[in-house]
Amino acid sequence: MKDFRTLKLLDRLEKVFTSFDIDYKSMRKILQVKLTMDGRRIPTIFSQNAPKKDKETSNQYIKSLWIYVLFGLFMIPFLFIGDSFLFQMSLFYGIFTFFVMTSMISDFSSVLLDIRDRNILFPKPVNRRTISTAKMVHVMIYLFFLTIALVGIPLIVGLVKNGLIFFLVSVINILLIDIFVVGLTALIYLSILLFFDGEKLKDIINYVQIFLSLAIMIGYQLLARSFVIIDLAISFEPQWWQVFIFPMWYGAIMDMIMKGDFQPIYLLFSALGIIFPLLSLWLYIKFNPAFEQNLQKLTYQGKAKEKRRSxxxxxxxxxxxxxxxxxxxxxxxxxxxxxxxxxxxxxxxxxxxxxxxxxxxxxxxxxxxxxxxxxxxxxxxxxxxxxxxxxxxxxxxxxxxxxxxxxxxxxxxxxxxxxxxxxxxxxxxxxxxxxxxxxxxxxxxxxxxxxxxxxxxxxxxxxxxxxxxxxxxxxxxxxxxxxxxxxxxxxxxxxxxxxxxxxxxxxxxxxxxxxxxxxxxxxxxxxxxxxxxxxxxxxxxxxxxx
Structure with missing residues (x-):
């Protein structure tokens, strides 16, 4: 099998995974198989006459990232709006969070909720934590590509405009957002799995996805309304509900570091922006065995209900x-x-x-x-x-x-x-x-x-x-x-x-x-x-x- 570059980069973190009682060699082999399968296209019953180039090994997700590069270009103007890093970067991180969260809901939920690993790997002598970590890293690899496509060019523009410190802080903030989004999504699904099962569980998951989509849209509107623009002058009015709009956490970190403005509200936002991603990651690792165990509920089909047509x-x-x-x-x-x-x-x-x-x-x-x-x-x-x-x-x-x-x-x-x-x-x-x-x-x-x-x-x-x-x-x-x-x-x-x-x-x-x-x-x-x-x-x- 092909030895992917992403796995070679991941090798540098082997000691980190080992410290969490994860069999890194087994996890690497699982990821290698998953990435290989992602690059294979199985022809459907009606595609036997497809051109040969369509049957070659290719990863369609990677090929589709150009549209996210285009979306990333529309984020560049936010780097030039006013002189308030809290305002411009909160909007910037808000747009980034919107794309990442919607991608998690639509594209990666099926990976997090995949139960095929249980049937194939659980009977094998592989640590359960290793299997679940491989699933999470699999999502993070593709989230990494999505992140680079979205913010790669805007960050280069920010590096030229605002300097190296701005670039490094932005990279750290974006990594924290990625970790928080993945951990939060997994924990939400875990809480649902604990209380529901069977077909009702599957329906509840779909309703939660709709709710998350609505929350993203409404949250972005609250973010924009947290600032008052009068004669092109931007002012920030602290409100209690702003602590729930996490893009502002990272806008505050940027404003605090770039301007040295250590307001109490900025310190609170910065603490939340660091603590919650790490906390969500720790909670996911701690409760992951329960998550994987409750995934088995998705295999329960329930009794078929006879529905009479009126x-x-x-x-x-x-x-x-x-x-x-x-x-x-x-x-x-x-x-x-x-x-x-x-x-x-x-x-x-x-x-x-x-x-x-x-x-x-x-x-x-x-x-x-x-x-x-x-x-x-x-x-x-x-x-x-x-x-x-x-x-x-x-x-x-x-x-x-x-x-x-x-x-x-x-x-x-x-x-x-x-x-x-x-x-x-x-x-x-x-x-x-x-x-x-x-x-x-x-x-x-x-x-x-x-x-x-x-x-x-x-x-x-x-x-x-x-x-x-x-x-x-x-x-x-x-x-x-x-x-x-x-x-x-x-x-x-x-x-x-x-x-x-x-x-x-x-x-x-x-x-x-x-x-x-x-x-x-x-x-x-x-x-x-x-x-x-x-x-x-x-x-x-x-x-x-x-």
């Missing part, structure tokens, strides 16, 4: 799905989205974002003046809820049980149109519509009943947007590919698709400038949706097999 739900299904085949695939896709744990790990956190982001833009634009908000067209920020559509549409072809996709070949499926249309309808009505209805209730309470026609137009445009995304994206059978392919370079494509959502919002705004323009826009959207829905799903087997 006449109302059957009537609704017949209204939205005209054929028996389409209704069959609607039910199938709905069950997959409900029960597929890997799918929920990647999609459910974005549901929380789609709820919070519209309100963030409203509040940022009008400083929470509700009278001012309710008398303008800021309700168009609801279009930000459409961000869930392109990312989820891409994930509809993936499944942890993708090997079962052979059923498509043996089933008497003549036309693929009912399969695709039923799956897209299941996504719209099972995932997107509940989120959108919640937003509608909140927007009606905030803006009044007069925006109801606008909300109807937005939903029609959402359905139209889903069809357009389907037509643009590469065609694959639903739930027929492995999640190992999910980290391919799709960042530019998603960004381009989001511009289409912006086009819908722009046309919506123009329609509000004319009398009854919104109703004309509604009619046009319905006609275009009907035309595209009729033709957009006419896909042949040959096109899917390409």
């Amino acid at each position: 006449k109302l739900s059957q009537l609704f299904l017949k209204l939205i799905c005209r054929t028996h085949e389409e209704r069959t695939f609607f039910r199938f896709a709905g069950l997959m989205m409900k029960n597929e744990r890997d799918f929920k790990l990647k999609v459910y956190p974005s549901l929380g974002f789609s709820v919070v982001i519209p309100f963030i833009f409203i509040m940022n634009g009008f400083n929470t003046d509700f009278d001012q908000i309710s008398n303008n067209n800021s309700y168009l920020s609801i279009y930000f809820s459409l961000i869930i559509i392109p990312t989820t549409m891409m994930l509809l072809k993936f499944s942890g049980k993708y090997k079962g996709s052979w059923i498509y070949r043996v089933a008497p499926i003549v036309q693929l149109k009912p399969m695709f249309s039923g799956t897209i309808k299941a996504f719209i009505f099972k995932l997107y519509l509940p989120v959108y209805l919640l937003l509608c209730v909140l927007f009606l309470a905030l803006f009044g009943v007069y925006v109801l026609p606008d909300l109807i137009v937005v939903f029609i445009n959402s359905c139209l947007y889903a069809v357009i995304c389907f037509m643009i994206l590469k065609k694959s059978l639903p739930f027929s590919e492995s999640f190992e392919h999910v980290n391919q370079n799709n960042g530019a494509l998603v960004f381009g698709l989001m511009l289409i959502a912006g086009l819908f919002a722009g046309l919506h705004f123009i329609s509000t400038l004319f009398s009854y323009g919104i109703y004309l826009y509604l009619v046009i959207s319905i006609v275009i949706l009907w035309m595209l829905w009729k033709k957009g799903f006419d896909i042949t087997w040959e096109r899917v097999m390409q």
